Amino acid sequence: MDVRHLEYFLAAVDHGSFNRAAASLYLSQPSLSQAIRILERDLGSELFHRIGRRVVLTEAGVALVEPARAAIRSMQLARTSVESVHGLVTGRLEIAAMPSQAVSPLTEMISRFIRAYPGVSVTVRAAFTAREVTEMVRTGAAELGILASAGESQATEVCTHPLSEQRFILLAPPDGPFPPDTTAVGMEDLAGHRLVVGQQGTGMRQYVDDLRAGGVDVTLAVETEHRVAILPLVLAGAGLAVVTEAWRELARQTGVLALDLEPPTSLKVALVSRHGATTPAAEAFLRTAAEDDLDPNT
Incomplete structure (x- = not known):
């Protein structure tokens, strides 16, 4: 089995079509399709249902995703470990992040990291919940993750590296x-x-749901998965918004009021990594983060 074929398979999984997967890999679509057919022949099972231009995983395809990611990660680990003998000069690091934590503290962490290791590229992948971040790290879709939760992370399938807490604030229009x-x-x-x-x-959302459960009568005016829409919505008068203080500075720059909520309530922010060996780039990122952010008691 050719490892490149596993890479092509995962690209098709992540992009949902052979055309988009081929474009992301700078391949022709027929070349990628042929590679997938060879992989299916080697495994003796179809991996995708072809539905027009879309592809949907078969049961066999679903079963292959996690082992394929593990195999790719193992190859990356082997390659980058050898390269690191001469210093961490090149490489790639994928980090899964929830939206608010991608604003802060991840932005500051990446800035410090790329100053120290300018040849390493960083890809930030979106995840909307702590569970999604954990799953992406556990399955190898990302090597590191940053998440926030109301309490200490109970995820045993990943290693947790606590960071600082983030307080909730209220965004309100200036008028x-x-x-x-x-x-x-x-x-x-x-x-x-x-x-x-x-x-x-x-x-x-949990903060607002707890408010309502506690008898505070608020109206859910807009529900959005697009965190970048929150500030424009508040400015436009669609409603107030409860977010973490990661958004405080951006709010002030746009003219939105960023107000503390009393009594203070916070989320605990953490980096998560896979159990076992990690690539030199991931290890370096954790070391860089530890310089200022990681809890010294962990």
Whole structure:
């Protein structure tokens, strides 16, 4: 079995079509299709249902995804380990990140990392919940992940490296219900207001759901998976929004009020990595993060 064929298979899985997978690999679509057919012949089973231009995994294809990612990661580990004998000069690192944590602290971490290792490229992959981040790291879709949760991570299938906490804040338009000189609001002050919220499974949505369960009467005006839409929605008057303080500086730059919520409530932020050996790039990233961010007691 050719490892390149596994790479082509995973590209088709991730992109949902042979055309897009081939483009991402700078291959012709017929070349990729032929490689997939060879892999299917080697394994004695079809891996995809071909539905027009789309491809959908068969049961055999689903079973192959995790072993294929593990095989690719093992090859990457072997290659980069040999290269690192001469120093970490080149390489690639994939990090799964929840939206708010991708803004901060991940931005600062990547900035420090690429200054120290300018030849290593970093790819940030989107995940909307802590569970999604954990699964992407566990299955090898990403080597590291950054997530936030209300309590300490209980995921035993990955290694957890605690970071600092992020407090919840309230975003409000400058011409909204709170005067510009307001610095903090109580949870009860949100009663009667419309809110822009994230989807189920996110910390910001859980905060609002807990408010409602506690008797604070708020209206869910907009639910969005696109975190970049929150600031424009607040500015446009669609509603207020509860987010983490990762958004504080961006909010101020756009003119949105960023107000502390009382009593303070926080999410615990952590990096996660796979059990066992990791690539030199991942190890270097963890070391770089540890210089300022990782909990010294872990």
